[in-house]
Amino acid sequence: MAEPLLKVSNIETYYGPIMAIRGISLEVREGSIVTVLGGNGAGKTTILKTICGVMDPQKGSVSFLGGDITRHDPDWVVRQGISHVPEGREVFPFLSVYENLMMGAYTRTDRDAVAADIELCYDYFPVLKERKEQPAGQLSGGEQQMLAISRALMARPKLMLLDEPSLGLSPRLVKEIFEIITRLNREQGTTMLLVEQNASIALNTGDFGYVLEVGRIVMEDTCARLREKEDIREFYLGIK
Ligand code: ATP
Numbered sequence: 235m236a237e238p239l240l241k242v243s244n245i246e247t248y249y250g251p252i253m254a255i256r257g258i259s260l261e262v263r264e265g266s267i268v269t270v271l272g273g274n275g276a277g278k279t280t281i282l283k284t285i286c287g288v289m290d291p292q293k294g295s296v297s298f299l300g301g302d303i304t305r306h307d308p309d310w311v312v313r314q315g316i317s318h319v320p321e322g323r324e325v326f327p328f329l330s331v332y333e334n335l336m337m338g339a340y341t342r343t344d345r346d347a348v349a350a351d352i353e354l355c356y357d358y359f360p361v362l363k364e365r366k367e368q369p370a371g372q373l374s375g376g377e378q379q380m381l382a383i384s385r386a387l388m389a390r391p392k393l394m395l396l397d398e399p400s401l402g403l404s405p406r407l408v409k410e411i412f413e414i415i416t417r418l419n420r421e422q423g424t425t426m427l428l429v430e431q432n433a434s435i436a437l438n439t440g441d442f443g444y445v446l447e448v449g450r451i452v453m454e455d456t457c458a459r460l461r462e463k464e465d466i467r468e469f470y471l472g473i474k
Contacts, residue, residue: 327371
C-alpha cells in the first residue's frame with residue numbers, strides 16, 4: 235500500500251514534567267478524513283500541536299509526504315502543506331474578515347490565485363463575503379469557525395488539522411460546518427485530521443478513527459465499525 239500522507243510514530247510530549255501524550259502512533263492516508271476522539275484532557279490538542287510544530291515531542295517522530303517534519307518550526311510545517319485550525323478559532327479580532335483570509339495566504343506569492351481562493355472561500359461560506367469588511371471579533375462563534383477554516387484553506391494545505399470545530403456551536407451550525415468539511419475533502423481533495431469530543435458528528439464524518447484515553451490510543455478502526463462497538467455507543471454516543 236502507498237505510504238500514508240502523515241505518519242506519527244510513538245510520540246511522547248510533555249508539559250514540564252507532565253507527560254500529556256504517551257506513545258501515540260497514527261496514520262492519515264491521502265484524501266481521507268481521520269478523527270481522534272477523546273474526552274476533556276485526553277491529549278487531543280497536544281497531538282495536533284506536536285504535528286504542526288508548536289510543541290516538540292521528547293520521543294518519536296512525525297513524517298509527512300515521506301519526509302521527517304519532527305521538531306521543525308510551525309512556519310516551516312505550514313510551507314510543507316499542513317494548516318492548523320486551532321481550538322477556539324483564534325481569529326485576529328481587530329482585522330477584517332478579508333484581512334484574516336489574507337493572513338492565511340502569507341506564505342504565497344501567487345496573487346491571482348490567492349484572489350481566486352478568497353472567492354472560493356466565499357463560495358463555501360457566503361456569510362464571510364457578506365461580512366468581509368467587518369472586524370472578525372464581531373462575528374458569531376459559528377462564523378469565526380468558518381473564518382478559521384477558510385483562513386487555513388488559504389494556505390492551500392494538503393492536510394488540515396482541525397481542533398474541535400464543534401466546540402460551543404449549536405447542533406444546526408455543527409451540522410452545517412461538518413457538511414462543508416466533508417465537501418472540502420471531496421471537492422478540493424484536502425485530507426483532514428479532526429480531533430473531537432463530539433463523537434457522534436466525528437464518527438459520521440470520518441473514514442477512520444482513533445479513540446484516545448489519558449494520552450494513549452485505546453482503539454482504532456473504521457468509523458463505520460467504531461459506531462457499532464458497544465463501549466463506543468455507551469460511553470461516547472450515549473446509546474445503551
Ligand atoms: P480539551 O478537549 O480539554 O482541549 P484535549 O484532549 O485537547 O482536551 P490536551 O489539551 O491535549 O487535551 O491536554 C492533555 C493533558 O495535558 C491534560 O492532562 C492537560 O491537563 C495537560 N495540559 C494541557 N495543557 C497544559 C499546559 N499548558 N500545562 C500543563 N498541562 C497541560
